[in-house]
Amino acid sequence: MGNYLVKEPPPPMVLVPPLFDYPPMAARVRMLESSYDMLFGKIAMKCLFEDYFDKAEEFSTRIMLKPIDDPNVDLIATVSVPMDHKPEEKIVGNALFRWQRDVDDPNTFMDIFVTNTEPILRMRSCVFLPKCGIGAFGIFPLLGKKRISSENLGTIGLRYGSENLSVGATIxxxxxxxxxxxxxxxxxxxxxxxxxxxxxxxxxxxxxxxDLRNWSCAVGYWLGSSSPMSPSFNFALELARSNLVKNPLEENEIVGITNYIDFGFELNTRIDEGEPSSGVQESSFQVVTSWQANKNFLFKGKVGPLSSSLALVFRSWWKPSFTFSISAVRDRTVGNTALGFGIRVEDLREARYQRADPNYVMLTPTKEHLAEGIQWKVGSKPMLQSDIDSENFESLPRGLRPTDKIL
Known part of the structure; x- marks a missing residue:
């Protein structure tokens, strides 16, 4: 009888925390944009250099909700208020309602955007047929206080996309x-x-x-996978006009936790000696790094010749999830430091730790061996590091799989 009272200790496990924002929000509307503007690491760089660096001396809040009964629709609402708000200054608020045909396919969708700035009401729609690779899209400003440019009348476009080719035009x-x-x-x-x-x-x-000033060209070298579980390397050059860490807050059987580290460097420089046009800087560079320590904390830092920024982000994975961010911006041109704050409430993404299957037994059941092998619970069987290295991502959670193969 004593044998029945002896409980075997749980096997050691490795945690894989959910990413704060994956896939990026910008990827949901990529079919409305030129593939040239979306590739060459531009989405990743935009997220790395801009996300959670809240505007100085401004408080912003964002709510993202998806109903349980219909996951094909969601709503995003944002409000931005200057910290030294004056009665004559406008509080900017907007809302975006989106419908997409398939939860796993963001390329066919329609959304309606309303705001108290310009344009007041805008509709966007896209239809993409993956079997033949043909898509059509349109952006239609429906209401506005004034239409002073042709872009206020809307844009329509056609595109073809496959795994190795993308061609399209907008009118x-x-x-x-x-x-x-x-x-x-x-x-x-x-x-x-x-x-x-x-x-x-x-x-x-x-x-x-x-006119060569109307043309842009770029070349990029890509190594790795678009899944965040596999390290990747991206290098892009454009001529344009215009690892395991011990987690002390978990149980003893948790032998490690996966971290996510991103590093980016961006250099912009003019190659002509003419008069600089308005809004075009002579030269600039930025260096940024991001470290997601676990499922709750994200640290980001950005350094440039004129300013530096730090951001600390805390996220709780309740239902819905809650994110609080604080950023500090140091402007070296005037010697001033300013703070920005942000609050986001979201109910759009799946978010949970992935743990090893408790029924799985390693041939050499040591913590060191298990930590090196890295197991993840992915349904009925564990996911091993060998599967990650061979880019076998089929049983990974949706948020950790590579994006689809449409270029």
Whole structure:
């Protein structure tokens, strides 16, 4: 009888915390954008350099909700208020309602955006047929106080996308520039190249394909996987106009926890000696790093020649989840330091630790061996490091799988 009272200790496990924001919110509307503007690491760089660095001396809050009864729709509402708010200053508020045909396919959707700035009401829609790789999309400002430019009348576009090729064009009705953009992007192994024609919207002379200032080109080298479980390396050059750590807060059987570390470097420089146009800086660079220590804490730092920023983000994975961020911006040109705050409430993503299967037994049941092998609970069987290295992601949770193969 004594044998029945002896409880075997639980096997050691490795935790895999959910990422704060994956896939990126920008990936939900990528079919409305030129593939040239979305590839070459631009989504990842935008998230790394901008997310959670709240605007100085401003308080912002964002609520993201998805109903349980219909996961194909969601609502995002944001409000931004200056900390030294004056009666004559406007509080900016907006809301975005989105419907998509398939929970796992964000490429066919429709959303309606309403705000107290310009445009007041906007609708966007996209239809993409993955079997033939053809898609059509449109952006339609429905209400506005004034329509002073052709972009206020809307944009429509056509595109073709496959695993190794993307080509498309956008047209702005009644515009002097027809088309408003054309792109071609191709992937050959780990190398991605692209070219885009995008004339100046303020040019009244119409399209001019001979003006090299209307053309942009880029080349990128990509190594790894788009899954955050696999380390990746991205290098991009554009000529444009315009590991395991001990977690002391978990139980004894938790032998390690996966961390997520990102590092980015961005350099912009002019190559002509002409007069700089408005809004174009001569040269600039930025270095940024991000460290998600566990499922609750994210640290980010950004350094440039004119300013530096630090951000601390805390996220609770309740239902719905709650995120609080605080950032500090040091402006070295005036010697001033300012703080920004943000609050987000979300009910859009799956969020939970992944743990090893308690019924799985290693041939050499030691903590060291198990930590090196890295097991994750992914349904009925564990996921081993060998599967990650071979890019076998089929049984991973949706948020940790690679994005689809449409270029």
């Amino acid at each position: 702005t009705p009644f515009s002097h520039n027809m088309p408003s953009s054309v792109w071609l992007v191709s992937r050959m192994g780990r190398l991605t190249t692209g070219v885009q024609y995008k004339p100046d919207s303020e040019n009244k002379d119409g399209a001019n394909y001979n």
